[in-house]
Amino acid sequence: MTALSRSPRRFRGDLRFVVGIALVLASIAGVWSLVTASDHSSPVLQARTTVVRGEVLRAADFEEVDVSLGPLTDEYLAPSQLVPGQIAARTLTEGELVPRSAATSAEDGRTTTVVIKSSVRIPEDVQAGTEVEVWQAPLGEDGRTFEDPRILVGDVVVRTVLEPDGLLAEGAAELEIVIDRGNVADVLAAVTGGAALSVVPVGAGS
Template sequence: MTSLTRSRRAFWGDVRFLIGIALVVISIAGVWAIVSSSGRTTPVLQAHRTIVEGEALSSADFQAVDVSLGALTDDYLAPQDLKPGEVAARTLAEGELVPATAIATAESSRRTTIVVESGTGIPEDVSAGTLVDLWQAPPLPDGRGFDVPRILVSDVVIGTVVEAEGMLASDTAMVEVVIDRADVADVLAAITGGAALSVVPIGATP
């Protein structure tokens, strides 16, 4: 009886020993996998200029860089993932890695561009990607001057400054702005109605 008890204890001792060895092997394998994946790089796209929301994308707008993103790799755009007809779903800063959520098809985009003349010019620090408000001063009914300025469209993104940089703020300036398609009719109505338009950076006053 004593011999049988000792055999059982020896058996369970061997099992626990084997389980311990297996756990050590699994732990080492897990650590190796983490270290190995952390040192692995993947090519993803990086914007080499500021790209505004709604702008059509091409391979010339990006460069491929090798980065180590680990589990986040699939969240960013690889060179082979860029397809014709895609646009920026939001503004991408120069040097930014491109998230997969930052692109959209042209058909699904609600943004478009329109060129307006800012009667008060624009500050020198306003450039592509700057967030501004578009103000309007409607003409008075008698045609003698303009009414009190009011915001026409909020949170507009500057696409392009048409005039040369370095202009005085008192000069007029042509700018291309990125706006929601739903606001196009109001902007065109203001232009054709003779309103004085002004591009004003967020936080400033016209």
């Protein structure tokens, strides 16, 4: 009696079926891995309000949020990494996730704050966190007129706007500004010398 043998065609059909099942299982595993990875979230800090460069970072200024950032997670500040005494290395806007590079120690900070009085009403878009230039018109030798305006210091951030109430509201306003310590002497000299000061938002048209 002749022995029965499996048909080559039947064998190829079975092999294609097995390969097809393997591809389906691999596709399901890949999708599952992608979903699992995207669902992985980590706690980071988000600014509740605008935090100006040089300002001390306080826990009350931030909230903890869980976000999925993948490999970028380590670039943002986790709640456990907020150390007392740290300051903002740059201005953080409300709602912004806090990069680790935006926090530095007070010893490494080179900024301080100074209060100046603007001789004219400040633009409406100048507020806490706004980057501005401080201009001065030095008092003339006659003590009554002023020289042509010039930039006193750039790279300045407004910390607080202290606008007066009442009749003076249309005129002068005081601002607390964050400046490099190396520029403090020039600013104070302009203030004590009677120069007329004003602030211009960075990027404003001339």
